[in-house]
Amino acid sequence: MTILCEPAAGAGQLSPAAGSAVVTAADLAEAGRLLAADPAELLVVVGPSIGLDDALAFAEALRVDRPAAGVVLVREALDVVVLTQALRAGVREVVARDDRTSLADACARSRALSAQVTGVVPRPRAEERRHGQVITVFAAKGGCGKTTLAVNLASVLAAGGARSVCLVDLDLAFGDVGICLRAEPVRTIVHGLGMLGHVDVTGASSLLTACRPGLSALLAPVEPGDAERIPASLVGELLAVLPTMFDFVVVDTPSAFSEHVLAAMDASHHHVVLTTPDVPSLKNLRVTLDMLDLLSYSHDIRSVVLNRSDSKVGLTMDDIDRVVRSDIRAHVPSSRDVPISVNKGNPIVLDQPRHPVSEAIARFAREHVLAEPVAAAKSSKRWFR
Ligand SMILES: Nc1ncnc2c1ncn2[C@@H]1O[C@H](COP(=O)(O)OP(=O)(O)O)[C@@H](O)[C@H]1O
Numbered sequence: 001m002t003i004l005c006e007p008a009a010g011a012g013q014l015s016p017a018a019g020s021a022v023v024t025a026a027d028l029a030e031a032g033r034l035l036a037a038d039p040a041e042l043l044v045v046v047g048p049s050i051g052l053d054d055a056l057a058f059a060e061a062l063r064v065d066r067p068a069a070g071v072v073l074v075r076e077a078l079d080v081v082v083l084t085q086a087l088r089a090g091v092r093e094v095v096a097r098d099d100r101t102s103l104a105d106a107c108a109r110s111r112a113l114s115a116q117v118t119g120v121v122p123r124p125r126a127e128e129r130r131h132g133q134v135i136t137v138f139a140a141k142g143g144c145g146k147t148t149l150a151v152n153l154a155s156v157l158a159a160g161g162a163r164s165v166c167l168v169d170l171d172l173a174f175g176d177v178g179i180c181l182r183a184e185p186v187r188t189i190v191h192g193l194g195m196l197g198h199v200d201v202t203g204a205s206s207l208l209t210a211c212r213p214g215l216s217a218l219l220a221p222v223e224p225g226d227a228e229r230i231p232a233s234l235v236g237e238l239l240a241v242l243p244t245m246f247d248f249v250v251v252d253t254p255s256a257f258s259e260h261v262l263a264a265m266d267a268s269h270h271h272v273v274l275t276t277p278d279v280p281s282l283k284n285l286r287v288t289l290d291m292l293d294l295l296s297y298s299h300d301i302r303s304v305v306l307n308r309s310d311s312k313v314g315l316t317m318d319d320i321d322r323v324v325r326s327d328i329r330a331h332v333p334s335s336r337d338v339p340i341s342v343n344k345g346n347p348i349v350l351d352q353p354r355h356p357v358s359e360a361i362a363r364f365a366r367e368h369v370l371a372e373p374v375a376a377a378k379s380s381k382r383w384f385r
């Protein structure tokens with residue numbers, strides 16, 4: 001929880017950047033009362049309507065009374081004199097009112113610092129904690145339809161807000177989840193680097209982009225070179241926290257068995273392995289299935305999905321079955337409406353719910369994800385890596 005001290009008129013604009021769980025105080029006296037009522041409270045954001053002298057006096061007092069708690073000061077504009085005074089009074093950061101990204105970053109840094117000071121990583125209260133399921137969508141060959149399936153599966157599961165779903169774009173170098181959902185990548189996984197080693201619910205929430213009712217996304221970096229900065233351990237940490245916040249976490253992946261993908265596979269309750277009915281894709285599917293076996297992941301959590309299943313490319317279903325050697329749990333037909341929906345930035349399951357592609361994905365979600373709660377994967381052969 002974060003206390004945002006700002007009268008109601010301005011608080012609404014600052015509140016989303018201050019974090020997911022914000023309680024508003026109209027003045028510093030109320031902020032003081034809220035702090036006194038909750039000893040675990042570690043961050044006060046003081047808004048631009050609160051007088052500077054009062055804000056500094058508050059920060060100075062808090063530094064003595066509650067050294068683990070931080071104050072982030074928001075001002076109309078940044079000014080060197082204010083900055084110096086503020087830092088002298090013990091304010092952790094000063095940010096300009098219209099710079100929401102800096103405010104979110106400052107809050108995350110202050111929370112991280114507080115967590116280090118107290119040695120306690122805040123956890124959601126037991127009654128708020130969820131036990132969401134993680135679904136990783138993978139194919140070793142590019143262009144099979146991983147992103148298409150991940151985006152549409154996440155949208156189906158969110159069911160217009162009936163369930164909460166987070167879509168994680170692990171295609172760190174070329175991720176296009178943001179484009180498929182027309183979501184602005186203001187915050188991406190790159191902003192999680194500062195939280196490495198202490199990702200918590202508040203920190204994870206600050207990285208997410210709200211896309212549709214019930215559907216949030218953790219977007220891939222946009223700057224060239226940023227993908228290489230993301231360690232697999234950050235993925236592991238995020239995938240430990242996100243299921244406590246969402247009913248489902250759907251992970252879109254790159255076309256390679258990276259450490260990041262393995263971290264996702266480890267955290268997953270469902271491995272959805274995708275192929276298309278062509279020889280290179282089927283060959284890569286066979287290698288992928290053998291690899292998953294070698295890593296001792298259970299067959300029970302595995303679903304093979306055949307995308308563009310009706311493409312006439314000279315292979316019979318028998319040819320395909322011989323390679324797959326297990327049930328194909330969904331046949332998603334090929335349709336030019338799929339790329340059209342991508343170009344519109346609206347997943348086909350939302351754009352045309354009765355479309356055969358949408359119905360195939362919805363049926364898969366109903367029969368194999370919603371109907372079958374299972375334990376997380378956790379390969380036993382970690383030494384293999
Ligand atoms: N069932 C389908 N019918 C027609 N086009 C599809 C279908 N599935 C995916 N596509 C198209 O194929 C291309 C690659 O799909 P994408 O989901 O980006 O693959 P990946 O993420 O595996 O690289 C995209 O242009 C997408 O619109």
Ligand SMILES: [Mg+2]
Nearest residue numbers: 146147171176
């Ligand atoms: Mg993709």
